[in-house]
Structures are given as structure tokens and as C-alpha cells.
Amino acid sequence: MGMSYRRYLTGERIYGCSKCKTHLAALHSMVSRAFNGQHGRAYLFKFVVNVIEGEPNDRPMTTGNHTVRDIFCCKCGTTLGWKYDRAYEPSQKYKEGMFILERNLLVDVQ
Amino acid sequence: MGLGDPGPSSSTNGYPSNTVSVNGNGVVCNGHVATNGTIANGKSNGVHKLHRKSVMRVDLPGTMLYDDDDSFVNREEFVRLVIQSLRDVGYTESAKTLEAESGYLLETQEVAQFRQYILHGHWAKAEVALTRLGVHDEASLLEAKFLISEQKYLELLEANKTTAALYVLRNELAPLDADSDHLHMLSSLIMCSDPDDLRQRASWDGTLGSSRHHLLNNLHRYIPSSVMIPPRRFSTLIQQARLYQRSRCLYHNPPSNSTAFSMYTDHQCNKSALPRLTTTILDGHVDEVWNIEWSHDGSYLASASKDRNVIIWQVPSSHDWTTHLMLKDHPYPVGCLAWSIDDSLLLTSAEHFIKIWNTKTGVCLRTLEDHTETVTALAWLPDGSGFISGGLDRKVVHWDADGKLKESWGVTAIRVTDLAVTPDLTRLVTIGMHHQSLTESSAPPRPPGDHAIYGPGGGGGIGPSTAPRSSNNRLIVYDLATKQVLTSVRMEGELTSVKISQNSQFALINHSPDEIHLWDLKAGRLARKFAGQRQGRHVIRSCFGGIDGNFIVSGSEDGKVYLWHRDTGALLEVLPGHGEGSVNSVAWNPRHERMFASCSDDFTIRIWEPMMSETADESLTDAGGASMAEGFDKGKDRSRQQEQHWNVDPATNHSGVSGIDGASS
Numbered sequence: 155m156g157m158s159y160r161r162y163l164t165g166e167r168i169y170g171c172s173k174c175k176t177h178l179a180a181l182h183s184m185v186s187r188a189f190n191g192q193h194g195r196a197y198l199f200k201f202v203v204n205v206i207e208g209e210p211n212d213r214p215m216t217t218g219n220h221t222v223r224d225i226f227c228c229k230c231g232t233t234l235g236w237k238y239d240r241a242y243e244p245s246q247k248y249k250e251g252m253f254i255l256e257r258n259l260l261v262d263v264q
Numbered sequence: 265m266g267l268g269d270p271g272p273s274s275s276t277n278g279y280p281s282n283t284v285s286v287n288g289n290g291v292v293c294n295g296h297v298a299t300n301g302t303i304a305n306g307k308s309n310g311v312h313k314l315h316r317k318s319v320m321r322v323d324l325p326g327t328m329l330y331d332d333d334d335s336f337v338n339r340e341e342f343v344r345l346v347i348q349s350l351r352d353v354g355y356t357e358s359a360k361t362l363e364a365e366s367g368y369l370l371e372t373q374e375v376a377q378f379r380q381y382i383l384h385g386h387w388a389k390a391e392v393a394l395t396r397l398g399v400h401d402e403a404s405l406l407e408a409k410f411l412i413s414e415q416k417y418l419e420l421l422e423a424n425k426t427t428a429a430l431y432v433l434r435n436e437l438a439p440l441d442a443d444s445d446h447l448h449m450l451s452s453l454i455m456c457s458d459p460d461d462l463r464q465r466a467s468w469d470g471t472l473g474s475s476r477h478h479l480l481n482n483l484h485r486y487i488p489s490s491v492m493i494p495p496r497r498f499s500t501l502i503q504q505a506r507l508y509q510r511s512r513c514l515y516h517n518p519p520s521n522s523t524a525f526s527m528y529t530d531h532q533c534n535k536s537a538l539p540r541l542t543t544t545i546l547d548g549h550v551d552e553v554w555n556i557e558w559s560h561d562g563s564y565l566a567s568a569s570k571d572r573n574v575i576i577w578q579v580p581s582s583h584d585w586t587t588h589l590m591l592k593d594h595p596y597p598v599g600c601l602a603w604s605i606d607d608s609l610l611l612t613s614a615e616h617f618i619k620i621w622n623t624k625t626g627v628c629l630r631t632l633e634d635h636t637e638t639v640t641a642l643a644w645l646p647d648g649s650g651f652i653s654g655g656l657d658r659k660v661v662h663w664d665a666d667g668k669l670k671e672s673w674g675v676t677a678i679r680v681t682d683l684a685v686t687p688d689l690t691r692l693v694t695i696g697m698h699h700q701s702l703t704e705s706s707a708p709p710r711p712p713g714d715h716a717i718y719g720p721g722g723g724g725g726i727g728p729s730t731a732p733r734s735s736n737n738r739l740i741v742y743d744l745a746t747k748q749v750l751t752s753v754r755m756e757g758e759l760t761s762v763k764i765s766q767n768s769q770f771a772l773i774n775h776s777p778d779e780i781h782l783w784d785l786k787a788g789r790l791a792r793k794f795a796g797q798r799q800g801r802h803v804i805r806s807c808f809g810g811i812d813g814n815f816i817v818s819g820s821e822d823g824k825v826y827l828w829h830r831d832t833g834a835l836l837e838v839l840p841g842h843g844e845g846s847v848n849s850v851a852w853n854p855r856h857e858r859m860f861a862s863c864s865d866d867f868t869i870r871i872w873e874p875m876m877s878e879t880a881d882e883s884l885t886d887a888g889g890a891s892m893a894e895g896f897d898k899g900k901d902r903s904r905q906q907e908q909h910w911n912v913d914p915a916t917n918h919s920g921v922s923g924i925d926g927a928s929s
Binding site: 159162229 | 552554570596599638656679681697801802803804821845846865
């Protein structure tokens with residue numbers, strides 16, 4: 155894979171991993187706050203950085219069936235949320251390629 | 265004076281050998297002498313004899329050395345340079361004979377006299393002589409007179425003749441000088457307590473030192489060179505030819521400079537002397553190898569791996585490479601390595617940790633945790649007093665040699681991705697990502713008036729990275745002493761590695777995509793680009809290598825090693841061998857100029873050397889291990905000679921060959 159540095163985001167508000175403060179996402183790429191994860195409230199982002207994706211699997215969610223992958227912090231390995239590979243419901247298609255980060259696992263970083 | 269034993273030059277014509285009649289100053293005494301150095305003797309066609317017991321003078325047609333080619337070598341100039349060389353080395357009789365035979369004089373009696381005036385301190389006579397030597401331009405005359413009076417002033421001060429010195433200062437120097445600062449400096453020297461103090465403060469080595477010779481050399485500037493030939497002119501010209509030929513020699517990497525250059529033929533190194541054969545594969549890591557660094561004495565190689573270990577390998581003195589030490593216990597993959605100047609310590613970094621290891625025992629002496637983000641660079645100060653670390657937390661920190669925090673430079677403008685200290689200890693060169701409020705979105709808005717150049721989208725190192733990478737990267741050069749920013753240049757693409765040439769002039773910077781830039785730190789401009797290697801997503805490093813840093817070598821994401829000629833940018837070799845993944849870093853052995861190493865994602869390190877049986881050096885023809893070691897030792901010795909050679913005569917570096925010259929020390 156080679157050596158690469160973690161990415162750093164800039165913007166008015168940056169969310170990082172609560173455990174190791176690795177930059178994950180910026181406020182301006184947030185799509186919605188109205189999601190729920192395993193630990194309560196979760197945010198939907200268009201872009202995230204510094205995460206490793208797990209294997210895809212199908213999960214039934216409140217809005218229907220989805221193919222998702224868990225995402226992990228690339229530095230400390232904490233499970234942070236998931237990525238939508240595919241939404242079976244046409245109304246949920248917009249989420250494909252987007253990421254869920256659980257609010258309780260995020261901290262503000264700069 | 266007679267010539268008892270005829271030299272070869274006086275009898276080459278087959279005429280009976282005769283002596284040349286010359287006075288003490290080396291000037292033919294009979295008759296007048298013209299200022300252009302030609303004996304104003306009777307001209308005649310063909311050969312005729314000078315009066316008295318003289319050598320036959322040969323009169324040749326035309327003015328060129330060879331009239332049938334167009335090299336435009338002026339015969340008079342050529343002959344006078346030969347005469348000068350002969351005199352310099354002590355072949356005075358041959359020089360006299362040549363003067364007589366050619367009719368050209370090295371210099372006129374006036375010049376010889378002028379030289380004596382200066383060397384014997386006859387200042388008034390010297391000043392008068394200036395005009396006779398062709399210094400007619402008013403400004404030049406004043407400057408030359410100033411130099412003479414300055415010497416006179418300093419000598420009087422040195423002799424403690426303060427009153428006389430003051431007189432010179434007021435009546436000779438003050439009216440001449442345009443530069444009041446310089447005059448102030450000179451007048452302040454009156455306060456010097458003793459001659460030693462004077463010599464030190466004036467950077468002048470005294471009447472009995474070489475100061476008069478030095479003055480003479482400075483006066484050369486004002487006297488037409490045809491009248492007074494600059495010293496060792498022939499040698500200077502040959503040196504220029506040597507440098508020119510060397511700059512054209514793509515494979516230049518001889519073990520010794522002196523033996524590799526003969527005037528009999530144009531210099532050209534053999535390609536087979538280039539290290540392009542893998543002679544050893546070091547297999548000890550269990551994950552990607554990200555960085556390598558030679559010890560300064562060239563006998564150890566440290567390697568840093570994603571497997572969280574550092575291995576110190578020992579260069580074999582007889583047989584196989586061995587593992588000297590395995591430095592474990594890094595909490596994260598290891599990215600940086602730096603040997604202390606005396607090689608007793610090794611710094612390593614893993615994420616935001618820096619560790620200091622004893623390289624004899626393998627004991628970790630300290631762990632430094634002041635950085636809050638990944639440490640990306642560790643650089644010892646060339647004087648060994650400490651080291652500097654840089655990180656993605658935008659910190660540059662100065663530590664002493666024991667790892668005590670000396671000074672934090674505060675928050676820099678960039679997230680540092682690499683840094684280096686110039687060998688002359690004057691500058692700190694940093695590269696990194698410029699920190700500014702650029703938003704990261706699918707179409708990053710550009711701040712007004714900002715001409716950011718955005719790198720290639722996607723391809724991020726980790727994770728999905730659907731966001732495009734806005735690149736706002738910079739090279740920032742600091743004055744090491746004052747911490748002032750000397751240069752701040754925006755650069756396209758991600759910057760992953762910076763190395764400095766031995767002469768402190770050039771910075772070698774790896775860029776994505778696919779470029780390496782040679783940046784001239786003195787001129788503040790791009791000097792050359794090297795292209796061919798692949799670099800898009802990973803931290804790829806390059807380095808200088810070989811004699812005088814004549815080569816550039818880099819890793820590449822295509823798994824190959826790329827080797828260029830520094831001064832022409834010519835790609836010399838693309839070396840396959842490593843397996844799948846990137847070649848992350850390369851390092852040229854600082855002592856064995858024909859050996860470098862590369863490290864790769866394939867978990868291995870490769871050692872590259874020339875094909876021993878074909879090397880130009882005869883002593884290396886035996887490919888056996890023992891003779892290899894012997895060869896190394898010789899290389900080592902030669903490299904020291906090399907260094908000394910350059911130190912003794914640094915002026916040779918400046919003698920006017922075009923192009924980039926001399927990463928030599």
C-alpha cells in the first residue's frame with residue numbers, strides 16, 4: 155500500500171475521532187443530522203477521510219434494506235459508523251456513497 | 265649565467281646548444297621590450313640567431329598556434345602561458361629558452377618591476393608604475409591606488425607607526441574612498457591593542473604573511489591581463505576543461521578524481537561502474553519498508569517498517585550482511601530515521617512519538633511526546649549539537665543531543681511533510697501542506713485572488729477519499745539562526761521528501777504527480793526537473809548520490825528505482841527488481857560512492873552496486889567477497905582524499921563551467 159500521511163481537513167468545523175483526534179469530516183460536507191446509529195444520534199456526510207472500510211454486507215435499517223460497510227479510524231481502529239454502498243429503496247438512493255459517523259464517537263478538532 | 269647542461273628544448277632544432285642571456289628579472293636584457301610581451305628585436309623571415317650566445321629564434325607566419333584549423337588559439341598567448349607554467353614550477357632555463365626561441369616574453373620588465381615593488385613594499389613606485397602598466401581608466405586607477413594605500417596603512421599600523429598610518433588614512437585613503445563604511449572600519453583599526461588583534465580584526469595576515477601576494481592578485485583585476493597574466497592561468501584553463509568534461513560525463517563516479525582525469529584524452533566514465541545490480545536483498549521485515557538511512561560512516565543501514573520495527577544492518581567486512589540490532593517497541597509503524605553525526609544515536613519516529621536509541625546496545629534512551637500529530641522529519645544539526653523535528657501538527661521543534669527540548673519554533677504556516685538542515689548550518693528547508701481555510705468539497709471555492717493549483721482528484725492514501733485533494737503546498741526556507749522566512753514558494757502537487765546537496769545550494773524535492781524538482785536555494789528558482797518515476801499517492805523519497813552528488817535516485821510507485829544524471833537531468837537507469845508495490849525510499853551510501861539501497865512495499869531492502877568484474881578500478885576486478893570489502897575500504901580512503909582535495913582548493917569550484925556545478929563539499 156505504501157506510506158501515506160493522514161489527510162487534514164480545513165473549514166469552520168472539523169470532526170475528528172474521539173479516541174485519537176484523527177480528522178474525519180468537515181461540517182460543510184454534512185448532509186443530515188437526522189440519523190441514528192448504535193450509540194444514538196449519527197450524522198450523514200458526503201465525504202470522510204482517514205477511514206478504512208470493512209467488507210460489504212446487507213443490513214435491514216429503518217428506511218429499508220442497504221448494503222453497507224463498517225468504517226474504522228485508520229489510526230486507532232475504532233469503529234466509527236458505516237458507508238452506504240447500495241440502498242434498495244429508490245427513495246434512499248441518495249445515500250449511496252455517503253457515510254454515517256456516530257456523534258458520540260466524534261470530537262471537534264482543528 | 266651559463267647553461268652548462270643543455271636542456272632538450274634548446275637543442276631540438278639540431279643547432280648547437282646555446283645559452284640564453286637573461287637578466288635577474290627574467291627579461292631579455294638586450295634591447296628594448298615592447299609592452300605586449302614581444303621582444304622588439306629585429307624581425308626577419310625564417311630562423312635567425314639572437315646576438316651573442318643565444319638560442320635560435322624561430323619566426324613563424326601568422327598569429328595562430330596552428331594556422332590550418334579553427335581553434336583560434338593565439339600563438340603568443342599560448343606560448344606566454346607555457347612560459348608562465350614553466351617558470352612557476354622552476355624550469356627557468358627552459359622558460360628562458362622558449363622566450364628566446366619564440367620571441368615572446370612572459371612579461372615586460374615593467375611588470376616584473378611592479379611585482380617587486382609590491383612584494384618589497386615600495387608603494388610610491390608601485391603607484392607610479394600603475395599607469396605604465398596600462399591602468400588608464402580613472403576609476404580603476406583610484407581603486408588600485410586605494411588597495412595599495414590600504415596595504416601601506418595596515419603595514420604601518422602593524423609596525424606601530426600610528427602617526428604615519430594616520431597620515432596615510434587622512435591624505436591617501438580618505439580622499440580616494442567612496443565607501444564610508446569601509447573607511448570607518450579601517451580607521452577603527454587604530455584602536456587595535458596589538459598586531460595580532462589588528463590582523464584578526466582586519467582579516468589580514470600581515471606584512472610577513474601572504475598579504476602582499478594577496479594584494480598583487482587583487483591588482484590583477486585592474487591591470488590588462490595581456491600585460492600581467494593572471495597567476496597559474498594555464499592550470500585554470502585546464503581545470504575548466506576538466507570541470508566541463510566532468511559535467512558532461514553522465515556516469516561520472518570514479519573512486520578518485522585525480523587518477524580519473526588525464527589531459528591526453530577526454531574524460532568519460534564507464535557505464536558499468538554505475539551501481540545498477542542488486543548484490544544483496546535484505547529480508548527481515550514482515551511488512552512494508554518505508555524508510556532507510558545510512559550511518560555517516562557508511563557501515564550501517566537502518567530501515568524503518570510498517571511492522572513497527574527498525575533494523576540496523578551491518579555492511580559486511582567480509583561475507584554476508586548481518587542484523588546488528590532490531591529496535592522494537594514502537595507503538596506505530598515507523599516513518600523517520602536519523603543517525604547522529606557520530607553515529608552513536610539513532611532517532612526514530614512512529615506517529616507523534618520520537619525515540620532515541622543507543623546504536624551500540626539497542627537500548628531506547630528516551631521517548632519524546634511533544635508532537636501531537638505524525639512526526640514526518642528528523643534532522644540532526646550538522647554540528648551535532650542537537651536535532652530538529654517537524655510534524656503534521658505544524659510544529660518545528662529544536663532538541664538538544666540528549667533529547668531535551670531546546671526550543672519550539674511555534675506554529676508554522678505548513679503541516680511539515682519533510683525538512684532538512686543545510687550542511688553549512690545556515691538554513692532550514694521545510695516542505696508541507698499550507699495551512700489555510702481552503703474548504704474541502706466537490707468544487708473547492710477559491711479565495712479571491714488566489715491562484716491555487718489543484719492536484720489530481722481522488723487517489724487519497726487511505727479510505728474512500730471521495731473528496732478531491734486541494735493542494736496548496738509550500739516550500740518554506742528559514743534562516744536557521746533568526747528563524748526568519750527567507751523563501752516561501754507555493755508548489756504544485758504533494759511534497760513528500762526534501763534533501764540538500766552537500767554544497768548547501770540545492771534542495772531536491774519529490775512531488776506528486778511524478779516529478780522531482782531540483783530547487784536552487786541561492787537563486788531561489790527551479791534549476792531542473794527529473795521525470796519518469798511514478799508518484800501519486802505515497803510518500804516517495806529521493807536522494808543525491810555518488811561522487812559530488814552527481815546522481816539523483818528515487819523510489820517510485822511502479823516498483824522500480826530511477827537514476828538520473830544530476831546536471832543534465834538525463835534518465836540513466838530504470839532498475840527493476842523489487843516486487844509488488846512502491847519503492848518508498850532510497851539512500852546512497854555516504855562512504856561507498858558505488859553503493860546505494862532501496863526499500864519497498866515488498867518487505868525487502870535491495871543493495872545496488874556495479875558489476876564488479878567490469879569496474880574501471882583494477883583492484884575491484886575480483887568479484888569475491890573479500891576483495892569487495894577491500895574495494896570498499898579503498899573507496900573510503902579515496903573519498904577522504906576527495907574531500908580534502910576540494911577543501912584545499914575551493915576556488916576550483918567556481919572556475920566558470922556552465923550549468924550546475926558541484927554538490928561537492
